[in-house]
Amino acid sequence: MKLMDRVRATLWVKRYGLRTEKTYFYWIRFFIRFHGTRHAAAITGAEVRQHL
Numbered sequence: 001m002k003l004m005d006r007v008r009a010t011l012w013v014k015r016y017g018l019r020t021e022k023t024y025f026y027w028i029r030f031f032i033r034f035h036g037t038r039h040a041a042a043i044t045g046a047e048v049r050q051h052l
Helices: 003-013 018-034 045-051
Strands: none
Touching: 003 018
8 A cells, every 4th residue: 555545544533624635645745755756764863853
């Protein structure tokens, strides 16, 4: 199962709204693009802090 599918399923189970889902997807895509589409396991804590 792909990342966005897992996020969507989790948000659906927690009964989050459609606008919240769209916002989460926006920020997830922004984060992925910021780090050059690398796998999440390869991103260090320092890089996450750099993004934030």
